Amino acid sequence: MTHFDDTFDDKRLAALYKQEEESLIKELSLKYSLKYIDLRGLTLNPEAIKILPEAKAREGKMVIFDKTRKRLSVAIRNPNNPKTKTVLKELKDAGYETTIYMTSTLSLEHAWQRYKDQKHTVATKKGALDIDTENIAAQVSTFKTPQSVAHHILNIRTINGARRISETLETIFAGAIALGASDIHIEPEETGIRLRYRLDGVLHDIIDLERHLYERLISRLKLLSGMRLNVHNEAQDGRFTFSITDKEIEVRSSVIPGTSGESMVMRLLDPTVASFSMDNLGLNNKLYEVMTEELQRPNGLIITTGPTGSGKTTALYAFLRETHKPGIKIITIENPVEYKLDDIVQTQVGDDYTFASGLRAVLRQDPDVIMVGEIRDREVAETAIHAAQTGHLVFSTLHTNSAVGAFPRLIDLGVDYRMIGASINIVLGQRLVRILCEACKESYVADAKEEALIRQVLSTHPQQPKVQTPITLYRAQGCEQCGHTGFKGRLGVYEAIRVDDAVEEAVIRDPREHVLLEAARPQGIPTMAEDGIEKVLKGITSLAELQRVVDLRGGRHMQKNNPEDEAFLSHVV
Numbered sequence: 001m002t003h004f005d006d007t008f009d010d011k012r013l014a015a016l017y018k019q020e021e022e023s024l025i026k027e028l029s030l031k032y033s034l035k036y037i038d039l040r041g042l043t044l045n046p047e048a049i050k051i052l053p054e055a056k057a058r059e060g061k062m063v064i065f066d067k068t069r070k071r072l073s074v075a076i077r078n079p080n081n082p083k084t085k086t087v088l089k090e091l092k093d094a095g096y097e098t099t100i101y102m103t104s105t106l107s108l109e110h111a112w113q114r115y116k117d118q119k120h121t122v123a124t125k126k127g128a129l130d131i132d133t134e135n136i137a138a139q140v141s142t143f144k145t146p147q148s149v150a151h152h153i154l155n156i157r158t159i160n161g162a163r164r165i166s167e168t169l170e171t172i173f174a175g176a177i178a179l180g181a182s183d184i185h186i187e188p189e190e191t192g193i194r195l196r197y198r199l200d201g202v203l204h205d206i207i208d209l210e211r212h213l214y215e216r217l218i219s220r221l222k223l224l225s226g227m228r229l230n231v232h233n234e235a236q237d238g239r240f241t242f243s244i245t246d247k248e249i250e251v252r253s254s255v256i257p258g259t260s261g262e263s264m265v266m267r268l269l270d271p272t273v274a275s276f277s278m279d280n281l282g283l284n285n286k287l288y289e290v291m292t293e294e295l296q297r298p299n300g301l302i303i304t305t306g307p308t309g310s311g312k313t314t315a316l317y318a319f320l321r322e323t324h325k326p327g328i329k330i331i332t333i334e335n336p337v338e339y340k341l342d343d344i345v346q347t348q349v350g351d352d353y354t355f356a357s358g359l360r361a362v363l364r365q366d367p368d369v370i371m372v373g374e375i376r377d378r379e380v381a382e383t384a385i386h387a388a389q390t391g392h393l394v395f396s397t398l399h400t401n402s403a404v405g406a407f408p409r410l411i412d413l414g415v416d417y418r419m420i421g422a423s424i425n426i427v428l429g430q431r432l433v434r435i436l437c438e439a440c441k442e443s444y445v446a447d448a449k450e451e452a453l454i455r456q457v458l459s460t461h462p463q464q465p466k467v468q469t470p471i472t473l474y475r476a477q478g479c480e481q482c483g484h485t486g487f488k489g490r491l492g493v494y495e496a497i498r499v500d501d502a503v504e505e506a507v508i509r510d511p512r513e514h515v516l517l518e519a520a521r522p523q524g525i526p527t528m529a530e531d532g533i534e535k536v537l538k539g540i541t542s543l544a545e546l547q548r549v550v551d552l553r554g555g556r557h558m559q560k561n562n563p564e565d566e567a568f569l570s571h572v573v
């Protein structure tokens with residue numbers, strides 16, 4: 001007699017039901033003209049979740065999963081549910097603006113789990129979630145240099161008790177905001193805790209904190225981030241937000257276990273800073289003209305390349321903004337969502353929502369424009385290419401050293417080389433250079449070696465800019481306004497290869513980099529070195545800074561990998 005495996009069938013049925021429900025919700029969301037969201041791939045904002053008490057969220061079959069000031073992102077199961085409607089009205093009456101998403105029961109269950117973590121945090125350490133934002137705001141205006149932050153932290157040593165930890169944390173945040181740091185690194189070492197800020201893309205040591213503060217500091221930060229306190233041997237992600245002087249700062253934190261304890265990196269996202277516009281990217285005239293044309297095309301693949309921290313995402317965001325107009329549906333799949341863009345559906349990869357599965361799901365949502373954060377395997381590459389060939393404009397990034405490197409990289413991933421030329425519209429390469437501080441940059445006359453280098457790079461420039469003799473250059477000095485770094489802000493240097501008939505033919509015939517570069521030469525787009533030298537001549541950056549990121553002696557396509565950026569990559573992902 002045969003026994004049916006009931007458990008197996010139940011499991012299968014349950015799995016089928018879950019799948020069925022996800023696709024049903026996706027379909028219904030179209031009917032109601034609401035966005036669909038899978039919450040299981042997202043890091044939920046603890047500040048948002050606690051706006052609704054758990055009982056109310058469960059009763060209304062909903063969850064508030066994100067917020068920016070008074071704007072809430074709310075996921076609901078059914079827009080016709082009277083209880084849901086009641087709660088939505090209450091939120092509106094309380095002055096909130098809501099964006100409604102439809103989501104599955106499974107997603108809701110996943111989100112509701114977060115109430116458990118919160119109860120735990122609040123119950124175990126009452127008040128630990130608070131940081132004194134007024135103190136942060138007051139301190140921000142007093143810090144002008146990394147040294148002044150270090151000096152203040154040294155002074156805190158005289159404070160005793162719990163206030164000391166709070167004061168230290170508040171100073172760490174205030175210093176980061178005052179100096180415009182993008183990331184705060186807290187790294188335990190045997191004898192101390194290294195505090196570092198990333199300023200304009202470069203890590204700066206601030207101070208070594210005393211080792212005995214470590215446990216309490218890291219616990220407070222984990223609590224703030226909504227991470228599990230009792231877990232020490234796993235990587236964890238979290239986030240929190242705080243407001244200072246009507247700016248809302250979002251912090252994305254990540255810890256990874258290490259031999260001397262957990263290292264924490266906090267990325268500060270200040271949505272008011274980000275204005276993604278093509279005009280702010282620093283594209284040279286030729287490339288600006290080329291990109292404007294490319295962004296008007298209805299389909300095809302646009303790829304940006306470069307190491308981590310080379311501004312690829314910023315460029316893609318600016319391009320997305322450029323394609324955004326009424327009647328165009330844009331969906332992104334990111335890891336993580338770094339900035340919120342209005343009117344664009346942004347999703348984030350997670351456990352069962354990968355770039356590949358996300359891309360397939362997104363295609364069923366009938367988008368016009370898709371951004372997929374990174375192509376890192378054959379499956380994503382082929383799905384992206386397929387999407388590009390079926391009427392979508394697709395943006396993505398590849399982790400290669402140069403634009404031309406994208407072609408052999410895709411072939412290495414196993415993509416059919418005949419598909420590559422037919423689906424890619426353009427590949428960009430980029431690096432970020434620091435912009436010289438206007439207040440203190442110093443002019444000088446280029447010496448013979450520098451002049452020879454500049455003239456040699458420009459000799460291949462397709463537009464041959466005029467250069468006067470003697471050549472005036474600028475170098476970094478340092479003043480109060482730039483925190484004595486000599487630089488303020490960053491700008492891209494670029495190169496690009498359009499896939500025209502000649503390049504497509506070369507990809508099929510002989511995809512070696514120099515052959516492709518030769519085929520692309522008539523396009524007249526300056527190389528990264530040529531573009532960079534022009535920015536040096538304009539006094540935007542220094543020759544030394546350009547040489548830090550671009551190899552000027554290596555002919556038309558040599559760029560440097562920034563080892564610091566690579567180290568950073570291993571920290572955050």
Ligand SMILES: [Zn+2]
Pocket residue numbers: 437438439440441477478479480481482483484486487
């Ligand atoms: Zn300065």
